[in-house]
Amino acid sequence: MISQINWALVAPIIAIQVILMIIALVDLFKTEKTNGPKWMWVLIILFINILGPILYFVIGKKHA
């Protein structure tokens, strides 16, 4: 299965996910307050595939 995957095809998808993760983490360390503890958001951003960074951006940030 793994050998059949065309990595040239999947690489951009992974790259975008990594970029989103990095942006979310940078933003997380810069902001003072988030909804809920910061360490929880680190785990969510790192370990929930695709949706983690999006979740942080839309509900993790305190809109103030």
Add this chain to the structure above:
Amino acid sequence: MKKWFVLFRKEWLEMSRNYKVIWIPLVFVLFGLLQPVTSYYMPEILKNASNLPKGAVIKIPIPSSGEVLAQTLGQFNQMGILVLVLAFMGIVSSEQRSGMMKAILVKPVGYSSYITAKWMSAVLLSGGAIFLGMLASWYYTILLIGDFPFMDIVKGISLYFIWILFLITFTVFLSSFLKSSGLVAAFTLLLSILLTLLTPLLKKWMEWSPAQLTNAAASLFTAGKIEGPFLIPLITTVILTALFLYLAGTRKSSLSRLG
């Protein structure tokens, strides 16, 4: 006009400061890329994910390129709208709460230019995100599944974008009207879900519905031409968008609720 551009630039500065300029387009590109890839690998994914008895044969035809693009549109219509509405729900109401709005409006700028600058930047950002996402999806669809005319993509995105324009305008309108960002998102999502659900159910009475534009765009992808009503929903959507923008821009009394 010069003042309007100052407000407009301030909006973009803020959107780049909280990374909206980067992450919203990236999310759309990600969803756009994922759809053709999952359609292409679907037989393999099913083979590996399910523990079928030996000898079971699954035959799933790989969908045509138009169908994959219509699926991408469907994905944008669920996750995309959710992301956009949640990203822009506080566009006015959060500034009202933080006192930012008061600080801006003591300067000689009109309330309507303050709102339209915000509206314009939100519309441009979401339009760019949808366009980039569809373009990415189109590119992968061509690579994996088959050719698809570029002009049809542009037409389809334009039609779909008018529906998004309507929803963004509604978000800005509610955001200037309500104090709670959460309520803004809840009402806008409710409206979008109701329109998308009721439009195919009550076909006869919902010909005017803005959600028809999504169906028109999807049929343009799958059948190559627009099926069903198109002109009436286009007109009602444009009128409703203009109306909501006007209502959002003229609500000066919201200032009095600040304290």
